[in-house]
Amino acid sequence: MSEGRRSRRCRGAGVVAGAVLATAGCLTLVACGSGGGKSSGSTSFSPRPSPPATASFSGTAPSALSSAASSAVASARASASAAASSASARASEFEASVSAQTERANAAARKELDKVQGRGNAASDVSLTGMPRSEVGGLLALHVNIRNSSDKAASFAVQVDFRDSSGKVVESRYVGAEKVKPGETVHPVVISHEPPEPKLKAEVAKAQRY
Template identity: 70%
Template sequence: MGSGVSRGGRRLRVRRFRCFRSASAAVAVLATAGTLTLTACGGGNNNGGGTTVRPSPTPPATESFTGTPPSPLSSAASSAVASARASASAAASSASARADEFEASVSAAAERANQEAHKRLANVQGRGNAVSDVSLSGIPRAQVNDLQAAHVNIHNSTDKTANFAVQVDFRDPNGKVVETRYVGAENVRPGQTVHPYAISHQPPQPVLKPEVAKAERY
C-alpha cells in the first residue's frame, strides 16, 4: 500500500513493526495501572490469544509508617514480655480470689474481730503491750487453698478475759513489706490460747515471711 513492495515481503514486516510499537505503548500504560498484560500480535493467526504476566508483590511504602517498623526479634520479645505480665497478673488475681473465698468461710464474728483489730492498732504507738503473748506458726498450703498463711497464736497471760489486736506483716525475700493483715481475737479467757489465721493475698511465689509487727491487748 504505497510502499511498492510485494505482499509477502516488506509490507508484512511493517505490519509487525507497527504492532510491536503499539504493544509497547500499551505495556507502558498498563504498567502504570499496576497490571502488566502482553498481547501477541497475530501474523496470520487472528485467534486473539495473549500472555498475562502478573507483577511480583512490592513492599509497602515506608512513608506510610510513623517511626521504624519493629523487627521480628523485637516483636517476639514484646510478645513474651506481654505474656509474662499477663501470667503474673492472672496469678495475683487468682491468689486474691482464693484468699477471699477462704476468708468468707470464716465466721462473721472472726471477720468483725479483724476489722476491730485494724481500728485499734491505728492509734497504738510502738509495737503494743502484747507482743510477747503472740507468736506465728506455719500452715500447710493444702489446708488454705495453696495460699501463704500463718496461724496467729494468741495467749492470754493475764488473769482477766481480754481482747487482742494483731498486725502481721508479710515480707518478701529482700525484707520488704509487701502486705499487711490484721487479726483480732475477742473474749480470750485467762490462760487460753487461740489460733486465728493471717492469710496473704499475694501469689504463692515468691515465698513471703510473716512476722508480728504489733500486738495490743485491751
C-alpha cells in the same frame, strides 16, 4: 641413498619444524595477550561484588526481635497478674467461710492498731505457726497464736506483715480475738493474698491487748 628417498626425508623434517614453529608462535601470542604490557589488544577487568544470598537467611529482623521481647514481657506480666488475682480470690473465698464474728473482730483489730505506736503491749504474747498449703489451696496461711498472759479477760489485735526476700513488706493482714480468758490461748488464722511464688516470710508487726 637415492635422490627420491632423500627428498621425502627433507620434506618430513620441514613439516615437523613447521609444527614446532607454529606451536611456539601460539605460545608467544598467549604470553603477549596475558601480560601486563601496554598492548592495545589487552582488556582491563574489574570484578563486581556479588550481592549476599538471602534465600537461606533464617535470622529475625531487629524489629521482630523487639516485638517478640515485648510480647514475652506482656505475657509474663499477664501471667503474674492472673496468679495474683487467683490467689486473692482463693484467699477471699477461704476467709468468707469463717464466721461473721471473726470478720468483725479482724476489722476491729485493724481499727485498734491504727492508734498503736511501736509494736504494741502484747507482742511477746503472740507467735505464728504455718499451716499446710494443701489445706488452704496452696496459699500462705498461718495460725496466729494469741495467749492472754494477764489476769483478766481481754481482746487482742494483731498485725502480720509479709516480707519478700529483700525484706520489703509487700502485704499486711490483721486478725483479732475478743474476750480471751486469762491464761487462754486462741488460734485465729491469717492468710496472705499474694501469689504462692515468690515465697514470703511472715512476722508479727504489732500486737495490742485492750
